[in-house]
Amino acid sequence: MDRDTVLQEFRNAGALLEGHFLLSSGLHSPVYLQCARVLMDPVRAARLCAALAQRVRDHYGEIPLVVSPAMGGVIVGYEMARQMRADSVFVERVAGKFAFRRGFAMKPGQRVLMVEDVVTTGLSSRECIATIRASGGHVVAAACLIDRSGGGGGCGGASHLFGADHGTGL
Ligand SMILES: O=P(O)(O)OC[C@H]1O[C@H](OP(=O)(O)OP(=O)(O)O)[C@H](O)[C@@H]1O
Numbered sequence: 001m002d003r004d005t006v007l008q009e010f011r012n013a014g015a016l017l018e019g020h021f022l023l024s025s026g027l028h029s030p031v032y033l034q035c036a037r038v039l040m041d042p043v044r045a046a047r048l049c050a051a052l053a054q055r056v057r058d059h060y061g062e063i064p065l066v067v068s069p070a071m072g073g074v075i076v077g078y079e080m081a082r083q084m085r086a087d088s089v090f091v092e093r094v095a096g097k098f099a100f101r102r103g104f105a106m107k108p109g110q111r112v113l114m115v116e117d118v119v120t121t122g123l124s125s126r127e128c129i130a131t132i133r134a135s136g137g138h139v140v141a142a143a144c145l146i147d148r149s150g151g152g153g154g155c156g157g158a159s160h161l162f163g164a165d166h167g168t169g170l
Pocket residue numbers: 024025069070071072073116117118119120121122123124125
């Protein structure tokens with residue numbers, strides 16, 4: 001699915017907002033991509049994630065576990081896992097730091113796909129990847145619905161897939 005098609009899905013969902021927004025990183029932006037509004041339609045979520053999951057398989061083969069950062073990453077992580085016939089778990093902040101809770105754990109060396117809804121500075125992704133590694137997981141790749149990290153008129157790219165050790169400054 002190309003960038004314009006992904007952004008059209010956001011427009012159709014009323015999720016491409018224009019105005020003045022304070023992003024979670026503290027950056028200001030005239031554009032906000034409200035991923036939760038896109039993912040509220042399970043059919044639309046499945047369409048977007050099927051395309052992204054296919055790219056993961058094409059580049060990296062099967063990956064048995066998806067890890068995403070709560071809160072924004074949870075729905076997209078779950079749908080990506082469903083498309084990939086993988087398991088889905090998430091990290092969440094405990095005293096400001098990502099951690100696995102709820103009995104979620106990695107097997108040593110387990111192949112993991114990290115999935116985000118949106119990447120802006122990449123800080124959440126980097127912290128999520130560090131937490132997976134500290135727990136013994138092997139992050140094979142990372143993916144997001146929206147990659148704002150590279151500029152591109154405020155919208156950035158869309159449905160980005162990148163190796164865990166390169167791209168997007170991760
Ligand atoms: O690339 P970054 O600059 O880290 O920004 C992207 C992150 O910001 C949002 O989460 P947020 O921190 O707002 O928390 P939330 O998931 O609980 O909404 C979003 O879901 C990403 O995780």
